[in-house]
Amino acid sequence: MTVLILGCGFTGRRVAARLLARGFTVLATSRAPGDIALDVLDPTSLAALRPLVPPGALVLHSIPAVAEPEPLLEVLGDRPKRVVYLSTTGVYGDAREVDETTLVAPRSPRERLRVRTEQAVQAGPWLSLVLRAAAIYGPGRGVHAAMRAGTFRLVEGGQNYVSRIHVDDLAALAEAALLGDLTGAWPVADDEPCSSLEVARFCADLMSLPLPPSIPREQATETRRADRRVDGRAIRRLLGVSLRYPSYRVGIPASLT
Helix, strand or coil: CEEEEECCCCCHHHHHHHHHHCCCEEEEECCCCCCCCCEEECCCCHHHCHHHCCCCCEEEECCCCCCCCCHHHHHHCCCCCEEEEEEEHHHHCCCCEECCCCCCCCCCHHHHHHHHHHHHHHHCCCEEEEEEECEEEECCECHHHHHHHCCCCEECCCCCEECEEEHHHHHHHHHHHHHCCCCEEEEECCCCCEEHHHHHHHHHHHHCCCCCCEECHHHCCHHHHCCCEECCHHHHHHHCCCCCCCCHHHHHHHHHC
């Protein structure tokens, strides 16, 4: 069985490693595949991509949408058997509490483009599943990494809530999604959303760093302004996946080692 990973980056590399260990053939588009022994395809040459994708392939699409219509999906045509798209909980807009029943409500052009890509994936001639991931963190990425680099800022005191998912747990869910037949669109998160201030205090104590300064809300990015608690239990139950890192309290220390 062949798996194509479109955008084999922070999450995709981990999915690739899991599938290679199972004996799958893994093709990938990637600008920095790292040390994984992948068959890397040129991500800028879409015309050359289609003939390299065998009929019945499984596809993990993790490239954020930058154009409409989605050119990668058009190139794939009817070759894939299944497409799993890694989206974001940003598509829920201003929703403060999110679970599998929450409707999308995109606010910005970027969020609306994400929703349209989800719709294009779901309308394709293949089985599809959309995983709407909360903030992805892990080694070298997340609040702990930003605080170490001195770039993390609290938004107006840090009272906004953020849900997260460790990259290894997201990779496990993506692997199960590719190999299953579940359809639909589902939020993905761990079991402990918390305020930005809470996680900053945790990281400060863990790494012996001062608390970061605050900035006005209007100066923060769209992602940093988010105030959302996400319940991701439904998809884990349906895919039969248990979290290795159910909370940032175990995930962040593991990421530092």
